[in-house]
Each structure stands twice: as structure tokens, then as C-alpha cells.
Amino acid sequence: MASLLTFYISLWILMIANIISYRLYADDSTEYGVLPGKIATNCSCGWANKRTGRIIGGKDTGEHEYxxxxxxxxxxxxxxxxxxxxxxxxxxxxxxxxxxxxxxxxxxxxxxxxxxxxxxxxxxxxxxxxxxxxxxxxxxxxxxxxxxxxxxxxxxxxxxxxxxxxxxxxxxxPACMPTGRMYPVGKKLAAIGWGFMDLKATKPDALQKVNINVVPPNYCYGYEQFNKEEGFQYCTHQGDHSGQCVGDSGGPILWRDPDTNRYTLVAAPSFSKAGCIFEPAVVSDITxxxxxxxxxxxxxYPQEQTCSKVQESGSWTFPDQDTGAVLFPDD
Structure with a gap:
């Protein structure tokens, strides 16, 4: 009983922290994704159109923002x-x-x-x-x-x-693609979609976005399907009535790389509990x-190529996926 109480207290603290961080650090700057950053990409990718200003509790994206x-x-x-x-x-x-x-x-x-x-x-x-x-x-x-x-x-x-x-x-x-493994705990990610906006299954007309946080995996241990061992999923959460819902599956979860000022695809929504809000979501780790x-x-189509940040030799690597090794690139 004590351990269960501790879990719910920690979840409540996390929800409050998420609300504060969302309000303080929302990815809404008119400069984000527009001008190129200090490091180039090998081809054009991940730009944003900031002409104006389903995902539960989300808000409209700018016109053709992503x-x-x-x-x-x-x-x-x-x-x-x-x-x-x-x-x-x-x-x-x-x-x-x-x-x-x-x-x-x-x-x-x-x-x-x-x-x-x-x-x-x-x-x-x-x-x-x-x-x-x-x-x-x-x-x-x-x-x-x-x-x-x-x-x-x-x-x-x-x-x-x-x-x-x-x-x-x-x-x-195209979105930019990652150049190596990353586990973005503490990074602000943007989930984009036309999924249901509320528990009444109201669908938006305009594309929606919400900022989400990556949380420790134990917050998703309640899901029987969550894989604790192989490292192809991670757990996200947003406690201010925002989150991923029906219709958002498979869509972009983007990280704005401060080096390039471009949006990189880092995850795709997989599943969450019925109700969507206040519940952690499990996403597939694109990296x-x-x-x-x-x-x-x-x-x-080998003539096609993905676009990524230009890297110095040896600065990123892909670990053997069977080892579960994870690299932490600098912000």
C-alpha cells in the first residue's frame, strides 16, 4: 500500500512539473525551425513555417507549420x-x-x-x-x-x-532524421496530429500540436505491452489534459535540434490507455x-536519401541493437 501511495504521489508531482514546464518552455518561438542553425544538414529538412500561430488539449499549429x-x-x-x-x-x-x-x-x-x-x-x-x-x-x-x-x-x-x-x-x-541513438529524457518534444481533442471523440479541423516530455520507463511499466528490455520504446507524458490519442498513432514526434534549428523525427506514437489524458503514452524510438x-x-529506392545533421567524424555511432547500449548526444 505504501509503495502504491508513493507511486501516485510521484505521478502527481510529475504532472504538476509537466504543466509548469509546458507553460515555461513551450516550443512556440517564431524563430524555431526557421533560420538555419550553427550546424548544417546534408539536405533540406525539418524546417517550420511560422506564418501565424489530436492531441488532447493541444492547440492549432501555424498554417502548414510542419x-x-x-x-x-x-x-x-x-x-x-x-x-x-x-x-x-x-x-x-x-x-x-x-x-x-x-x-x-x-x-x-x-x-x-x-x-x-x-x-x-x-x-x-x-x-x-x-x-x-x-x-x-x-x-x-x-x-x-x-x-x-x-x-x-x-x-x-x-x-x-x-x-x-x-x-x-x-x-x-521531409523531417530530419537522427544520426545516432538518443534517449531524450529532459528534452521537450512536439507531438503533431489530428487525433481526438477530448474524451467525447471530437476531432479537430486544424492540425494540432502539444509539447510532451520523456519520462523514466517505470511510468509505463503498468502496460503489459511495454518492453523493458530491448530499447525500441520509451515513455512520454504530459499532465495538463494534453496527450496523444486516437488518430495520432504513427504521426511525428519531433525534437528541435538546437545545433541545426531544424525538427528531427525521434519517435512515433504507438499506444496509451483508454482516456488518453493524464496517462503516459508509449512511443516507438525512431533512433x-x-x-x-x-x-x-x-x-x-536507393536514389532517395534521408536528411540529417552534418556530423564530425566519429561524433555519433549506432550501438549494436542487441546490447541495449544508448548514447547521449549533447544538446
Missing amino acids: PAMVGVIAPTGSYIENNLICGGTLITRRHIVTAAHCVHTTSGAPVKPEQLRFVLGVHRLSEINYNDPEVMRKAERFITHPKYDKSITSYDLAIVLLEKPVVYSDIIG YFIPWIQQVISET
Whole structure:
């Protein structure tokens, strides 16, 4: 009983700290993601459009603020009609990262590529022209991580191969990719999506964002599916009625690298408890999956490349994924 009381007291303290940190350190500067930083990237990525100012308790993003955002939609005639089911992140002109469960039915059966469309360059869902093939992009195929297990939501990552390459513009472009392992405890991350805004299943029209924190893994030990050993997940939390909810799965969780002043894809929402608010969420650690992502790109469209921070020789490495080793790059 005492240990349970201690846990709830620590959770309450964490919630209060999150509220304070969110208000003090919200990633809302008009300079964030706009001007280049002191270190370059090897190609254009991760910029933000700060022209103006689902995720529970989130707020509207600026108009086309995050060009890498992708909406995963089941169009009319598909197994869910005109319904945004997930998010995704553009990483090359032909590749989108999303959650594996987003390309499977609730029973675990693979979804056929023709059953989904992928929307880029849209801020409001009401703006989507469902008859425009340039807006409703088709997939060639889905590549699910070979260790994905629907029953325990493990290795919950997939790559979408687009039927035609995307033409980059100011409102459509890739997120930067990490250059090595990182465990961003203490870093402010931004979760982006059109997921439900409240427990009444109200969906927003405009794209939403909320700042979230990475918390110690023990806060997610209550989830039977949380993997404590292999290091491909971590635990996030935001205690001010904000959080990731239905419709946010697979979407971008971004970290603004202060060296580049560009947004880097570091995680993708996987699952949380029903209710969403006040509950920790489990996310897939993109930095763990970088070797697999790069392998998929090289085996499908090797002419495409992801964009990352230019590194000095030897400054980042990928540890053997079987060792569980983690590197902590400097902020």
C-alpha cells in the first residue's frame, strides 16, 4: 500500500512539473525551425513555417507549420470511409514512416495499399479534396518491421512506399532524421496530429500540436505491452489534459535540434490507455530503427536519401541493437 501511495504521489508531482514546464518552455518561438542553425544538414529538412500561430488539449499549429506531416486516410469505399485513422512522417520523396498497426486492421490483418491514401501539405481536414490524386496520394506497398507483433504492439513501425515521388515545396518536405541513438529524457518534444481533442471523440479541423516530455520507463511499466528490455520504446507524458490519442498513432514526434534549428523525427506514437489524458503514452524510438529504415530505403529506392545533421567524424555511432547500449548526444 505504501509503495502504491508513493507511486501516485510521484505521478502527481510529475504532472504538476509537466504543466509548469509546458507553460515555461513551450516550443512556440517564431524563430524555431526557421533560420538555419550553427550546424548544417546534408539536405533540406525539418524546417517550420511560422506564418501565424489530436492531441488532447493541444492547440492549432501555424498554417502548414510542419511540412513533414502526413495524414493517413481511409477513403470512400475502403474499410473505413473518409476517416483519418493515423498520422505519418515524410522522410524522403518516396518514403513515409508510420506505426505498423496503422497499416493493419484491428484484427491484425494487413491492409491493402489501395485501401489507404496519404495526405500531404494540408493544414485543415476540411481543405482535403478527396478527388485530387496530388492530395490523396497512393501507396505502392507497405513494409512492416519484421518483428512487429500485433498481440503486444511490439516493433510497431512501418514504412509506406509512395506510388509516385513527392515534389518538395515550402509546405511539403521531409523531417530530419537522427544520426545516432538518443534517449531524450529532459528534452521537450512536439507531438503533431489530428487525433481526438477530448474524451467525447471530437476531432479537430486544424492540425494540432502539444509539447510532451520523456519520462523514466517505470511510468509505463503498468502496460503489459511495454518492453523493458530491448530499447525500441520509451515513455512520454504530459499532465495538463494534453496527450496523444486516437488518430495520432504513427504521426511525428519531433525534437528541435538546437545545433541545426531544424525538427528531427525521434519517435512515433504507438499506444496509451483508454482516456488518453493524464496517462503516459508509449512511443516507438525512431533512433532504434534507423538501421532498418535505411536498409528499406536502400532496397527499394536507393536514389532517395534521408536528411540529417552534418556530423564530425566519429561524433555519433549506432550501438549494436542487441546490447541495449544508448548514447547521449549533447544538446
